[in-house]
Amino acid sequence: MTSTTLPAPAAVPATASAARAFAAKRRRTLLVGLVVFAGMAALPYLVRDVYLQNVLILTVMYAALSQSWNILGGYCGQISLGHALYFGLGAYFTSVLFVTYGVVPWGGMLAGGLASAGVALLLGWPCFRLAGHYFSIATIVIAEIGLLLVHNWDFVGGAMGIQWPFNPDSWWTLQFARDKVPYFHFALGLFVAVWFVTYLIEDSRWGYWWRAVKDDAQAAESLGVEVFRSKMAAAAVSAFFTAIGGGFYAAYVSYIDPESVMSFRFSLLFALPAVLGGIGTLWGALVGAAILIPLTEISRSYLGGTGSGLDLILYGLLVMLVALARPEGVLSLFKRTRTARNQEAAP
Amino acid sequence: MIRRRDLLVGGAGALALAGAGLRPARAADEVVVGVLYAMSGASAQVGVDARHAIETALDIVNADHALDLPLAKGTGLPGLGGAKIRLVFADHQADPQKGRAEAERLITQDKVAALVGCYQSAVSNTVSATAERYGVPFVCADSSSPSLHRRNLKFFFRPAAHDEMFSAAMFDFLDAQRAKGQTIGSVALFFEDTIYGVDSANVQRKLAGERGYKVVADIKYKTNSPSLTAEVQQLKTANADVLLPTSYTTDAILLTKTMAELGYKPKSMLAQAAGFAEKVTYDTVGDKLQGLISRGSFSLDLAAKRPSVGAVNALYKARAARDLNDNSSRQFMALLVLADAVNRAGSTDGQKIRAALSATDIPGAQTIMPWKRVAFGPDGQNTEADPVLLQWVGDKFVTVFPDSAAVAPALWPMKA
Numbered sequence: 001m002t003s004t005t006l007p008a009p010a011a012v013p014a015t016a017s018a019a020r021a022f023a024a025k026r027r028r029t030l031l032v033g034l035v036v037f038a039g040m041a042a043l044p045y046l047v048r049d050v051y052l053q054n055v056l057i058l059t060v061m062y063a064a065l066s067q068s069w070n071i072l073g074g075y076c077g078q079i080s081l082g083h084a085l086y087f088g089l090g091a092y093f094t095s096v097l098f099v100t101y102g103v104v105p106w107g108g109m110l111a112g113g114l115a116s117a118g119v120a121l122l123l124g125w126p127c128f129r130l131a132g133h134y135f136s137i138a139t140i141v142i143a144e145i146g147l148l149l150v151h152n153w154d155f156v157g158g159a160m161g162i163q164w165p166f167n168p169d170s171w172w173t174l175q176f177a178r179d180k181v182p183y184f185h186f187a188l189g190l191f192v193a194v195w196f197v198t199y200l201i202e203d204s205r206w207g208y209w210w211r212a213v214k215d216d217a218q219a220a221e222s223l224g225v226e227v228f229r230s231k232m233a234a235a236a237v238s239a240f241f242t243a244i245g246g247g248f249y250a251a252y253v254s255y256i257d258p259e260s261v262m263s264f265r266f267s268l269l270f271a272l273p274a275v276l277g278g279i280g281t282l283w284g285a286l287v288g289a290a291i292l293i294p295l296t297e298i299s300r301s302y303l304g305g306t307g308s309g310l311d312l313i314l315y316g317l318l319v320m321l322v323a324l325a326r327p328e329g330v331l332s333l334f335k336r337t338r339t340a341r342n343q344e345a346a347p
Numbered sequence: 348m349i350r351r352r353d354l355l356v357g358g359a360g361a362l363a364l365a366g367a368g369l370r371p372a373r374a375a376d377e378v379v380v381g382v383l384y385a386m387s388g389a390s391a392q393v394g395v396d397a398r399h400a401i402e403t404a405l406d407i408v409n410a411d412h413a414l415d416l417p418l419a420k421g422t423g424l425p426g427l428g429g430a431k432i433r434l435v436f437a438d439h440q441a442d443p444q445k446g447r448a449e450a451e452r453l454i455t456q457d458k459v460a461a462l463v464g465c466y467q468s469a470v471s472n473t474v475s476a477t478a479e480r481y482g483v484p485f486v487c488a489d490s491s492s493p494s495l496h497r498r499n500l501k502f503f504f505r506p507a508a509h510d511e512m513f514s515a516a517m518f519d520f521l522d523a524q525r526a527k528g529q530t531i532g533s534v535a536l537f538f539e540d541t542i543y544g545v546d547s548a549n550v551q552r553k554l555a556g557e558r559g560y561k562v563v564a565d566i567k568y569k570t571n572s573p574s575l576t577a578e579v580q581q582l583k584t585a586n587a588d589v590l591l592p593t594s595y596t597t598d599a600i601l602l603t604k605t606m607a608e609l610g611y612k613p614k615s616m617l618a619q620a621a622g623f624a625e626k627v628t629y630d631t632v633g634d635k636l637q638g639l640i641s642r643g644s645f646s647l648d649l650a651a652k653r654p655s656v657g658a659v660n661a662l663y664k665a666r667a668a669r670d671l672n673d674n675s676s677r678q679f680m681a682l683l684v685l686a687d688a689v690n691r692a693g694s695t696d697g698q699k700i701r702a703a704l705s706a707t708d709i710p711g712a713q714t715i716m717p718w719k720r721v722a723f724g725p726d727g728q729n730t731e732a733d734p735v736l737l738q739w740v741g742d743k744f745v746t747v748f749p750d751s752a753a754v755a756p757a758l759w760p761m762k763a
Contacts, residue, residue: 049455049456050451050452050455051448051451051452051455051456054448054451054452058448151540151541152540158542158545159541159542159543159545160492160494160542160546161469161472163472163476163494163498166476166479177480178480178481249444252444253443253444253447253473254473254476255443255469255472255473255476256443257443257469257542259469260442260443260444260469297448300387300438300440300445301437301438301448301449301452304386304387304437304438304440311387311438312387
């Protein structure tokens with residue numbers, strides 16, 4: 001935009017103007033982000049119904065979790081189907097520390113996040129030696145082992161789960177009996193944090209390395225990219241934010257048991273929005289979650305009570321449609337029209 | 348672009364809501380009750396059966412039936428000028444988070460006067476916590492985890508027995524057999540590794556110690572194991588007077604088959620329902636389980652003691668094409684107990700219904716259950732919900748304990 005208003009100096013090399021255009025595009029993205037997030041922060045004041053507020057909270061929470069998954073799965077190309085493990089770690093750290101030791105959830109989330117990042121590094125050591133499908137399978141198996149361990153570990157409640165005590169409304173303990181707005185703002189804050197980290201990574205050395213690893217690990221290595229360390233770093237960042245999301249979920253629902261925070265469906269739910277919206281993009285996870293979560297929640301609520309399974313049929317149809325029509329995700333629809341527009345304008 | 352989409356989604360939702368609000372205005376002659384079950388997913392069958400059972404109870408309340416049950420005669424709730432009950436069903440998919448969200452929706456959008464549910468104990472946990480926060484009574488029909496009524500909730504009520512009451516009944520029965528001159532000195536625990544199995548074994552171990560039964564085998568096994576050969580060898584070596592299995596269907600069948608293969612005939616078996624209450628288990632290995640005794644909440648032969656059982660079962664069967672069982676009988680009773688309280692409260696106000704529920708006193712004869720009475724303690728648990736023990740004889744279950752519900756004496760030891 002700025003380049004059109006300036007007199008185009010013919011002497012400037014093409015790379016410099018490209019760099020300027022890129023920097024302008026980055027600034028634009030940041031500005032759009034700020035406007036979008038400010039608008040979103042006002043949403044719960046427009047939607048006063050607690051049920052719909054709950055849908056909004058879940059949407060933003062899954063957007064944040066899917067964006068966390070996207071850091072490893074989308075940018076670095078390592079498809080993990082075991083992120084429920086990190087989610088569960090965050091939920092359990094937060095719950096055990098709060099219920100048993102009285103540590104406020106903020107501390108529990110941070111501890112859970114750091115522990116998850118540590119676990120991701122430990123698991124990455126053997127697992128990142130596996131490529132492609134083998135890596136994905138390993139992540140599924142490890143998450144299932146985690147689920148079994150928690151199931152049989154009495155200290156963390158075993159199969160009985162952990163019940164959060166009733167507490168007066170407070171930001172400190174993250175407990176609000178009826179008010180949903182604070183939960184929405186926490187979830188939005190988490191999403192903004194993950195989004196911003198992703199934004200920073202996109203234009204950092206790590207970001208370029210990760211995308212190189214995703215495109216072709218061998219070629220990247222031959223150019224000096226440290227493939228193994230790239231994967232490890234992406235896994236740690238991704239696990240950290242996933243665990244914070246898990247801690248938030250525990251505080252929000254106020255009760256956790258192994259199945260309700262560590263079952264395999266969570267691993268899928270973290271991957272789906274990003275895949276649906278556009279994998280490896282800044283906005284894909286949010287777009288995917290904004291379509292997927294309201295659709296599943298509202299269809300279950302208003303059609304699920306009949307027992308006909310119509311809500312699940314709708315869900316399956318949508319995923320199939322996107323997979324068939326736009327395998328790159330919903331965002332690619334807009335991308336293509338913009339490219340087409342530019343091409344028309346070019347000559 | 349995204350902003351617009353979010354607005355659209357929010358707007359569409361808001362419109363849907365506005366539409367919901369425009370449904371025929373709820374007159375004072377209607378009491379809305381929310382019902383939460385898993386209507387889809389792995390345990391959808393339970394939810395579908397629950398729907399039929401609760402709709403059967405609804406019909407008994409709303410229409411005129413010549414039965415000795417609360418509110419059967421006449422139509423609707425006389426305490427509210429003949430108001431009818433309307434049910435709103437919600438699907439929680441066995442997920443505590445979804446249960447919580449659906450409970451909130453039923454309370455704030457459908458303005459339900461009370462909630463009934465939820466089968467899975469984990470879901471009943473979050474639903475009852477939500478009900479508590481909004482001051483809406485929750486009648487727990489069929490979740491049997493003892494932890495549920497120990498949370499100091501004011502709006503939680505459970506007419507049916509919890510797991511510890513079931514285990515206590517099993518040991519009461521063993522004591523009774525001893526009093527009749529049987530020598531029962533040792534028991535063997537055999538349980539699966541979930542909340543259900545572990546909880547059951549913990550209580551049984553404690554009761555065995557208290558009442559002087561020696562635990563000669565204490566075996567936890569992995570649910571859905573491919574083989575139980577090693578475990579059965581241990582059971583055979585211990586050869587306890589009574590084998591106490593806690594297993595779901597596939598494991599119950601595998602256990603029975605493995606015992607037959609290894610030539611182990613337990614002297615007697617006293618089972619914690621689940622797999623040993625399932626029809627499919629007896630279709631498969633019923634011949635090897637002759638004389639097995641299982642605990643239960645309900646039995647069709649109660650018709651001999653509770654005259655309404657036959658008629659209610661016929662009404663239910665017309666809807667569900669199957670007989671009432673442990674779960675559906677409890678779901679049926681949950682709505683009747685609630686309707687009785689709403690009627691006495693003469694109001695749809697949560698506090699008033701809660702007070703009426705606390706004052707509930709329904710004699711056992713006016714239920715379809717073996718219960719002595721329905722009367723809630725301060726924790727919301729009905730302490731007089733006696734379980735029954737059923738013995739598999741020939742090709743059907745016979746109620747053998749307690750004496751107030753028994754139709755035949757127990758055959759002891761079992762003759763497999």
